[in-house]
Amino acid sequence: MASSQVQKVLCPVCHQADQVQKASVAYENGVTRLQPPTMPLAHIGMMSYIVIAFGLVAMGAFFILVWSGTSLGDWPIAVQVTVVALTILAIIAALVISFLAFIRVVRGDLKTQQYLPAYDKALENWRRLYYCKRDNVVFDAQTNKIISDAELRSMLSVETNVENQEQSQQAAVSHQK
Template sequence: MASAENAKPTCPVCHQADKVKTTQAAYNSGVTRCAPPDMPTKQVTMTSYISACMVLVGICVFLIIVFIGGLENNFPQPAMLALVITTIVCIITSLAVSYYAFQRVVRGDNEVSAYYPAWDKAMATWKNWYYCSRDEVVFDPQTNKVVSSDQLTKVREFRSQPDALKTALAAHS
């Protein structure tokens, strides 16, 4: 005897349950209409900052080698001072650029985490829906109504819901 929880709901169009499956199963079988909402991500590029820091550190290494070689050859005192100051400036600049890049990553992570509550809500809604392959409709078994294309799009594009985002961003500030 099957429990009521495991019983498939009936389609509101054909009133049968034999071709009904979850939206996850429908998506796995190739029905792209039943695609889940994409998990929020943000790509913060670090390559340019890391490359700039590598060049600055390379300059520092070169200047230190020149400075050490200049000690044996009676390198002029003002030139040595200029090399030391330039090396210190390059090191401090590399540290400042690294700090800035790290802050960009943290800011990007905070912006993405503001979308997680809206994504969780969209996923919960999506997981409760079913798909009837006979009628090719997505429906909500709780209301026993067909889900429109606009509703499917709205759930997939949960990032465009400004109220949820403003509330989440205010909580992180």
């Protein structure tokens, strides 16, 4: 018969298991330094693009609705062509601005995707950690090593993990040459 005993994790300082918690449980119980890594997000300012495109569309609607309602057909042909050309240009400009805004969003998403493997690594590190309430220490149960606050911040930092990934990729490329 298979036993379903849960192996207790011992604190490396006091060598007891009664006050040891996973980092996630300790964070839920108020140990704020054990906050999980934050998911990387791209913050892209789009308001200026939206305002400009809306203004151009409003100008086009103004030309079409207001001027056409004032019997534009009685105006000289040059004015009619100018109004139509300006309206078409405003619509095209709004489309171009919308396209540029879309490109910015895509670039932001691509930049965020570069950080996702580092985020996964930081989250994996966080899930491995334990906290001893008695000794107020954080440790890695796999290595039984106590983690200082500086090491903890470094382990859970997405930016640090991105730098480590870039260094390992550069080392792999230099070994291939």
